Amino acid sequence: MEIKKALEMITLLSDGIDPQTGEVFPEESTYQNPETVRALFIAVKGLEKLEISEKRQKRLPENAGKGWDEEEEELLIEAFDNGKTIKELAELHKRTNSSIKARLIKLEKIAQ
Known part of the structure; x- marks a missing residue:
């Protein structure tokens, strides 16, 4: 799965929305629990950083960061x-x- 797609799904979950159906989860759902929401927001931040890092890496030359012989x-x-x-x-x-x-x-x- 691409980072972009995972980020979209986790963002929807953190907003209390089922990524498959678009429906809002019921209040008693695990996805509406404050601790779960906080954890999902942390996951979103991590995926955003990973996405930025991946984009930067793609722009670098092939041997960037490799050792010299x-x-x-x-x-x-x-x-x-x-x-x-x-x-x-x-x-x-x-x-x-x-x-x-x-x-x-x-x-x-x-x-x-």
């Missing part, structure tokens, strides 16, 4: 020494501009 560092140094820009290096290594800058600082190729 020695071979990739050597390729980075060689390309940098041959005049590639930060942007070009980021595209080449499928990483963010910030991660390229950080790695070049660590490798003492640029100053902080």
